[in-house]
Amino acid sequence: xxxxxxxxxxxxxxxxxxxxxxxxxxxxxxxxxxxxxxxxxxxxxxxxxxxxxxxxxxxxxxxxxxxxxxxxxxxxxxxxxxxxxxxxxxxxxxxxxxxxxxxxxxxxxxxxxxxxxxxxxxxxxxxxxxxxxxxxxxxxxxxxxxxxxxxxxxxxxxxxxxxxxxxxxxxxxxxxxxxxxxxxxxxxxxxxxxxxxxxxxxxxxxxxxxxxxxxxxxxxxxxxxxxxxxxxxxxxxxxxxxxxxxxxxxxxxxxxxxxxxxxxxxxxxxxxxxxxxxxxxxxxxxxxxxxxxxxxxxxxxxxxxxxxxxxxxxxxxxxxxxxxxxxxxxxxxxxxxxxxxxxxxxxxxxxxxxxxxxxxxxxxxxxxxxxxxxxxxxxxxxxxxxxxx
Amino acid sequence: xxxxxxxxxxxxxxxxxxxxxxxxxxxxxxxxxxxxxxxxxxxxxxxxxxxxxxxxxxxxxxxxxxxxxxxxxxxxxxxxxxxxxxxxxxxxxxxxxxxxxxxxxxxxxxxxxxxxxxxxxxxxxxxxxxxxxxxxxxxxxxxxxxxxxxxxxxxxxxxxxxxxxxxxxxxxxxxxxxxxxxxxxxxxxxxxxxxxxxxxxxxxxxxxxxxxxxxxxxxxxxxxxxxxxxxxxxxxxxxxxxxxxxxxxxxxxxxxxxxxxxxxxxxxxxxxxxxxxxxxxxxxxxxxxxxxxxxxxxxxxxxxxxxxxxxxxxxxxxxxxxxxxxxxxxxxxxxxxxxxxxxxxxxxxxxxxxxxxxxxxxxxxxxxxxxxxxxxxxxxxxxxxxxxx
Numbered sequence: 001x002x003x004x005x006x007x008x009x010x011x012x013x014x015x016x017x018x019x020x021x022x023x024x025x026x027x028x029x030x031x032x033x034x035x036x037x038x039x040x041x042x043x044x045x046x047x048x049x050x051x052x053x054x055x056x057x058x059x060x061x062x063x064x065x066x067x068x069x070x071x072x073x074x075x076x077x078x079x080x081x082x083x084x085x086x087x088x089x090x091x092x093x094x095x096x097x098x099x100x101x102x103x104x105x106x107x108x109x110x111x112x113x114x115x116x117x118x119x120x121x122x123x124x125x126x127x128x129x130x131x132x133x134x135x136x137x138x139x140x141x142x143x144x145x146x147x148x149x150x151x152x153x154x155x156x157x158x159x160x161x162x163x164x165x166x167x168x169x170x171x172x173x174x175x176x177x178x179x180x181x182x183x184x185x186x187x188x189x190x191x192x193x194x195x196x197x198x199x200x201x202x203x204x205x206x207x208x209x210x211x212x213x214x215x216x217x218x219x220x221x222x223x224x225x226x227x228x229x230x231x232x233x234x235x236x237x238x239x240x241x242x243x244x245x246x247x248x249x250x251x252x253x254x255x256x257x258x259x260x261x262x263x264x265x266x267x268x269x270x271x272x273x274x275x276x277x278x279x280x281x282x283x284x285x286x287x288x289x290x291x292x293x294x295x296x297x298x299x300x301x302x303x304x305x306x307x308x309x310x311x312x313x314x315x316x317x318x319x320x321x322x323x324x325x326x327x328x329x330x331x332x333x334x335x336x337x338x339x340x341x342x343x344x345x346x347x348x349x350x351x352x353x354x355x356x357x358x359x360x361x362x363x364x365x366x367x368x369x370x371x372x373x374x375x376x377x378x379x380x381x382x383x384x385x386x387x388x389x
Numbered sequence: 390x391x392x393x394x395x396x397x398x399x400x401x402x403x404x405x406x407x408x409x410x411x412x413x414x415x416x417x418x419x420x421x422x423x424x425x426x427x428x429x430x431x432x433x434x435x436x437x438x439x440x441x442x443x444x445x446x447x448x449x450x451x452x453x454x455x456x457x458x459x460x461x462x463x464x465x466x467x468x469x470x471x472x473x474x475x476x477x478x479x480x481x482x483x484x485x486x487x488x489x490x491x492x493x494x495x496x497x498x499x500x501x502x503x504x505x506x507x508x509x510x511x512x513x514x515x516x517x518x519x520x521x522x523x524x525x526x527x528x529x530x531x532x533x534x535x536x537x538x539x540x541x542x543x544x545x546x547x548x549x550x551x552x553x554x555x556x557x558x559x560x561x562x563x564x565x566x567x568x569x570x571x572x573x574x575x576x577x578x579x580x581x582x583x584x585x586x587x588x589x590x591x592x593x594x595x596x597x598x599x600x601x602x603x604x605x606x607x608x609x610x611x612x613x614x615x616x617x618x619x620x621x622x623x624x625x626x627x628x629x630x631x632x633x634x635x636x637x638x639x640x641x642x643x644x645x646x647x648x649x650x651x652x653x654x655x656x657x658x659x660x661x662x663x664x665x666x667x668x669x670x671x672x673x674x675x676x677x678x679x680x681x682x683x684x685x686x687x688x689x690x691x692x693x694x695x696x697x698x699x700x701x702x703x704x705x706x707x708x709x710x711x712x713x714x715x716x717x718x719x720x721x722x723x724x725x726x727x728x729x730x731x732x733x734x735x736x737x738x739x740x741x742x743x744x745x746x747x748x749x750x751x752x753x754x755x756x757x758x759x760x761x762x763x764x765x766x767x768x769x770x771x772x773x774x775x776x777x778x
Contacts, residue, residue: 247602
């Protein structure tokens with residue numbers, strides 16, 4: 001186990017009706033807030049009005065940044081920063097999923113950053129020293145960004161998708177009402193669930209030894225997602241089913257399950273190259289990348305991939321059958337993705353192989369390797385993408 | 390799943406040498422601190438000197454409150470409060486296990502409380518509105534108090550052991566160096582491990598339905614304790630083994646594994662009556678109470694006790710054999726306690742049945758029932774203690 005510091009002061013407000021406390025929460029920090037809206041449905045289904053009523057009751061004025069797109073763009077962040085400066089806004093509230101949250105965090109950071117906020121993305125040389133406080137009302141459990149110290153943006157000028165890390169952008173509160181996900185389209189539920197599972201796998205596939213408690217916690221969360229994601233497709237309006245996915249997504253990236261271990265995140269980086277170019281849903285891209293990544297890297301630390309098969313997917317095997325067990329685990333993972341209606345190959349996502357080399361080269365821009373526990377070079381990434389065709 | 394608010398801003402500093410950062414951490418809050426010492430070994434083995442050096446380097450003056458006993462006493466808390474007032478102390482640091490921590494928290498609360506701090510214990514009518522900041526350097530992983538909002542004290546005048554709950558007493562930091570537990574006597578390691586497991590069971594045996602993620606997280610932590618506690622007895626100086634127990638103890642009471650569910654804590658209340666009178670180690674008392682408690686209450690929610698047997702202790706059974714499965718689970722729990730050298734009956738702890746009625750009556754003082762998910766009256770407690778003879 002590695003030495004670590006864990007510190008996540010974010011407040012979680014979980015359950016039906018929690019959106020009614022948002023005004024009170026924000027009033028602790030500021031009298032004017034920017035609302036970053038993840039999609040038009042938020043105004044159409046009455047959610048926006050309930051939040052607005054809560055803000056008005058608490059005496060908080062609000063301004064909107066609307067129509068944030070999946071794989072959120074830098075241009076909208078600049079727009080939000082400008083709005084904050086213009087209206088002297090002191091708090092940024094995201095309503096939506098990961099795209100709205102990451103836009104809100106980037107705006108909050110950008111208002112207080114020196115120079116261009118994009119310079120802080122994908123680099124480990126320039127660090128934030130401050131940010132506006134931000135908060136979240138979640139409508140799609142997926143990225144866990146509502147409790148993480150990370151934001152992911154696409155620079156539409158270059159097609160590069162990069163991450164920003166800073167404890168200053170951990171949301172001060174995350175309001176989690178599972179009811180809000182009951183009307184999600186099935187494909188979004190599926191992609192969100194694939195994203196939760198992928199984050200858990202990124203932490204699970206570590207080169208760090210002696211991390212058994214966090215292994216088991218991660219397995220617990222993975223089994224929950226694997227059990228409840230198909231149920232959410234079958235019973236979309238079941239609160240208890242949605243609540244499991246909300247809670248699982250939320251704990252995934254708050255740092256506790258990753259304490260003391262170095263995750264990998266190579267599959268995420270590779271997926272970012274796919275969705276940077278093709279605008280595929282992040283969760284669908286991960287369902288394509290992960291099986292191929294596992295097939296490519298498992299020999300670097302077989303026991304970890306065998307344990308995944310045995311403990312998460314209950315693959316049984318006799319001594320000497322470890323290679324078969326790893327492949328059986330990957331096959332069961334693919335079966336899970338297919339049960340959710342997700343692609344497991346690039347071709348199934350409508351992506352041909354013509355830009356594989358470009359994606360492999362892009363993945364290396366600004367980094368010495370792709371992935372932290374199992375570092376890859378461009379040629380490795382190319383081979384993984386070939387395996388995923 | 391119940392609605393909940395989770396908010397634990399405590400910072401965890403985990404790993405070898407973490408005690409060296411204590412001065413820097415405390416200097417954020419105050420220039421004078423009280424050190425609450427859990428036992429003479431802290432000064433004898435050089436730990437105190439390392440902390441003192443760190444405090445001096447950070448310019449923090451310090452005063453000692455020494456020789457805190459297991460099942461800590463109210464009188465020592467009064468003494469600590471007096472020291473704080475006399476020296477205008479702004480921070481309370483515990484070095485030790487649960488007794489030192491709970492004393493430190495009670496002192497921190499008492500300095501700022503209105504009137505007698507004991508009036509805040511065991512009542513749900515009087516609440517703290519403030520407390521001095523406190524922190525922890527842990528030497529015994531057991532209570533999880535280093536990250537909890539709870540302190541437990543014994544009033545030696547009445548023999549009553551009661552709890553104080555307040556978010557104001559969550560330690561601002563907990564420094565966790567597993568090396569510090571390598572020289573623990575085996576019996577303390579055993580009792581500490583039984584305490585960790587008991588806290589997980591108190592949360593696990595809930596009447597709340599639809600809490601599958603937290604069920605699985607609790608199972609993960611329970612399996613870790615069950616696996617590593619015997620290893621810690623066999624290989625006391627193995628850092629990796631000690632680290633698993635440190636981490637498991639720490640997450641147990643930070644609130645995350647209990648989010649959305651009502652625990653029970655009846656077994657703890659019953660054990661407090663035993664250790665209030667007999668001064669038995671808390672963990673040993675829990676090993677006596679829990680099997681008897683389970684045998685008494687399982688029929689109130691059989692599926693939960695069956696799931697415990699199946700998932701935690703891997704008891705297999707056919708439909709119709711659930712009662713057998715529950716008993717098999719309890720038997721395996723008792724076998725685990727015996728493997729640690731702990732008593733599972735009052736007689737094995739040297740306690741006869743002469744004061745059972747008194748303990749049962751004491752358990753009801755100031756409360757309407759013992760236990761929250763499976764509420765008990767005095768006669769139930771008496772029967773459980775009879776089962777435990």
